[in-house]
Amino acid sequence: MRLHWPRTYRTRFFLVVLGVAVMPLALIGFWLLGSVARSGERLLQAQLADALEQTEIEIGRQWLTTRSRLLDVADLAMVRRALALQEPVDILPGGDEATAALPSAAAMATVYGLDGRLLFQVTDPVRGAEPPGYGYLTVDLPLYDPVSGDLRGTLRADVAMRGFVEGSVSVPGAAGVLVGAFAPDGGGPLLPLPFPSSTLSPGRFLWAGEEWLSVRGSLGEPRVDLVVAAPLGPFARPFSAAAAHGAWLLGGVAAGALLLTFLLTRRLTRGLQRLADAADAVSRGDLRQTAGVETDDEVGRVSRAFDEMTTTLDRTLSTLSEREARAAMGEFAASLAHEVRNPLTAIRLDMQMVEEQLQDLPDLRQAQQRALDEIVRLDETVGRALDTARKGQLGVRPVLVAEPLEAAVRAALPAFATAGAELQAPVEAWPAAEIRGEPGSLEQLFLNLLLNAAQALPSGGTARVDLVLEDGRVVVNIIDNGPGIPPEVMERLFEPFFSTHTDGTGLGMSIAQRIAAVHGGSIEVDCPVGGGTVVRVRLPRVGTQ
Numbered sequence: 001m002r003l004h005w006p007r008t009y010r011t012r013f014f015l016v017v018l019g020v021a022v023m024p025l026a027l028i029g030f031w032l033l034g035s036v037a038r039s040g041e042r043l044l045q046a047q048l049a050d051a052l053e054q055t056e057i058e059i060g061r062q063w064l065t066t067r068s069r070l071l072d073v074a075d076l077a078m079v080r081r082a083l084a085l086q087e088p089v090d091i092l093p094g095g096d097e098a099t100a101a102l103p104s105a106a107a108m109a110t111v112y113g114l115d116g117r118l119l120f121q122v123t124d125p126v127r128g129a130e131p132p133g134y135g136y137l138t139v140d141l142p143l144y145d146p147v148s149g150d151l152r153g154t155l156r157a158d159v160a161m162r163g164f165v166e167g168s169v170s171v172p173g174a175a176g177v178l179v180g181a182f183a184p185d186g187g188g189p190l191l192p193l194p195f196p197s198s199t200l201s202p203g204r205f206l207w208a209g210e211e212w213l214s215v216r217g218s219l220g221e222p223r224v225d226l227v228v229a230a231p232l233g234p235f236a237r238p239f240s241a242a243a244a245h246g247a248w249l250l251g252g253v254a255a256g257a258l259l260l261t262f263l264l265t266r267r268l269t270r271g272l273q274r275l276a277d278a279a280d281a282v283s284r285g286d287l288r289q290t291a292g293v294e295t296d297d298e299v300g301r302v303s304r305a306f307d308e309m310t311t312t313l314d315r316t317l318s319t320l321s322e323r324e325a326r327a328a329m330g331e332f333a334a335s336l337a338h339e340v341r342n343p344l345t346a347i348r349l350d351m352q353m354v355e356e357q358l359q360d361l362p363d364l365r366q367a368q369q370r371a372l373d374e375i376v377r378l379d380e381t382v383g384r385a386l387d388t389a390r391k392g393q394l395g396v397r398p399v400l401v402a403e404p405l406e407a408a409v410r411a412a413l414p415a416f417a418t419a420g421a422e423l424q425a426p427v428e429a430w431p432a433a434e435i436r437g438e439p440g441s442l443e444q445l446f447l448n449l450l451l452n453a454a455q456a457l458p459s460g461g462t463a464r465v466d467l468v469l470e471d472g473r474v475v476v477n478i479i480d481n482g483p484g485i486p487p488e489v490m491e492r493l494f495e496p497f498f499s500t501h502t503d504g505t506g507l508g509m510s511i512a513q514r515i516a517a518v519h520g521g522s523i524e525v526d527c528p529v530g531g532g533t534v535v536r537v538r539l540p541r542v543g544t545q
Contacts, residue, residue: 041213044235048177048215052228055165055179056219062105062164063222067141069103073122074143074155076101079111082119083143083152089120098122105164107136109157111143119153135190136160137183139222161190161224180227190224200227370414396437396519398542401474402430402467404439408446409465415451420459423450430467433474434542437519445515448508449478449523449535455501456482456533469541473521476537484527493525 073079076098082089102109102124111120136158143153161181180200181190189197195207204213214229290307409425416423453463463480485493492498496510509523516523521539528534 040235041232044213044230044232045215048213048228048230051177052215052217052226055226055228056217059164059219059222059224059226066103066105066159066164067221069101070106070109070141070155070157073098073101073109074111074141079120082111083113083145086113086115086117086119086153088113088118099124103159105159105162106157107160109155112154112156114151114153135183135188137181137190137222137224159222165191177228177230180229182225182227184218184223184225200229204232205229370411373411398434399437399439399442401433401435401442401476401539402427404443405430405446405465405467405476408443408450411443411447412450412454415454416457416463419454419457419461421454421457421461421463423454424462424464426466431469433467433469435474435519435539436542437539441515442519445512445537446476446478448512449537452508453478453480453482453533453535456480456485458482470538472541474539474541476539478535478537479532481532484531484533485525490525490527494523 074083078089078098098109099122102122106124108121108123110118113119137160138156138158141155141157142151143155144150145152165179165181178193179191180193180197182188182197183190193200199205199207200214204211206212211232212229213232214227217226218224219226290310406425406427409423409427413423450463450465457463457480461480461482463478466477466479468475468477489500494509494513496507513523516537516539519539521537524536524538526534526536
């Protein structure tokens with residue numbers, strides 16, 4: 001079933017407001033509800049990560065103290081003697097010097113020799129009794145001879161994690177934060193947990209109907225895995241409540257926008273309806289029909305402009321006719337022929353008379369002949385312009401691109417000689433490529449580009465003209481080693497009447513671009529990093545358009 005767009009402007013305006021304002025507000029509301037919840041999760045996750053980092057710092061600080069105390073046990077005279085002799089000493093009961101040296105977190109310390117034999121052991125009977133719910137972490141410390149630095153044995157101690165994590169971990173806004181510690185070999189929990197350790201999965205898990213978030217970390221010394229977890233619900237509820245309030249507010253704004261749109265369109269569409277009726281009458285030929293909307297808003301301004309337009313159109317159509325337009329074009333053509341072609345004929349006759357006096361001066365006669373050729377070309381250009389004005393189109397035929405290009409090169413040689421520059425044109429290497437075009441216009445196109453190159457080159461500069469085939473197109477490349485074109489000039493290169501020379505007209509590149517466009521081609525100008533300028537003229541070959 002095909003859906004039709006409503007015909008009335010009022011309905012369309014209402015639907016536009018619904019689609020542009022109300023629907024986005026609804027989508028924002030849904031997005032707000034979801035994104036706020038996700039933001040709460042990310043915030044809790046970040047705070048748990050921060051709490052884990054603080055816990056790791058605290059454990060590291062406590063471990064430095066405990067490790068130092070354990071090494072004090074290894075520094076006892078009897079222990080040093082056992083290590084030196086690699087012979088065991090009596091295992092001491094609690095309450096003596098060795099027991100007093102044990103750190104508060106350690107329940108037992110054992111010293112092993114290089115061959116793994118038990119050399120010394122000290123146990124605190126009180127601290128050795130494992131408290132309910134707690135576990136001990138076994139750590140090994142290498143023992144070295146203080147003089148030679150050689151390894152003498154290993155001190156193994158069982159330390160309780162309760163001595164490393166003092167107090168509770170707090171997270172702002174989160175309740176019930178738990179810290180879990182596990183031996184890296186996969187043993188049981190080293191700190192009490194209210195649920196089985198298998199429930200504490202990484203990232204998120206469910207326990208007692210509540211969703212929890214957790215982060216994990218590991219310490220290198222002592223080697224222990226840590227987990228910090230907290231319930232998500234108490235932390236995320238304030239965020240969800242704020243999102244719900246925001247969604248209700250957006251809903252109220254959307255409802256207000258629809259109501260305001262309904263009221264405003266009633267007044268707006270009355271003037272538009274009168275304007276539409278007037279436009280229908282004008283489309284039927286009644287140019288004296290007016291809209292007559294007298295308001296000061298945009299509709300009133302459009303209405304007054306419409307009335308003035310129909311009045312002007314009626315007056316203009318009554319004074320113009322096709323015969324008058326043709327007469328004006330004929331008058332223009334006759335005036336152009338009188339003002340341009342007649343003086344050209346007189347100049348050509350005078351030049352021919354001068355040529356007869358230059359029989360013995362071949363160099364001057366050659367220059368005289370080039371001047372005559374340019375006059376003939378200018379006369380033909382005026383003739384083509386008149387034909388185009390009369391017929392409204394450019395006469396085209398199959399043309400070998402090399403012919404107008406070679407003629408343009410010959411016409412541009414004096415300009416390069418005046419500038420002290422060289423123009424290279426390997427005509428014999430050019431392919432016989434044919435396009436549909438008007439030879440004189442193409443010659444004018446190439447000549448304008450070559451004259452621009454001659455003006456840009458310093459004395460001793462060089463320009464080269466190449467003709468190549470590329471992807472069904474004929475490409476004419478004009479490459480010079482001049483200073484290039486500044487960026488500010490490049491932006492206005494094809495702008496009519498823009499020139500960097502005080503005596504220039506600023507029309508050469510503009511005319512060249514229009515001639516290329518009429519022939520279905522284009523002009524590209526590029527300035528390489530190393531300097532110089534490359535101008536490419538692309539024209540479609542015959543049979544590829």
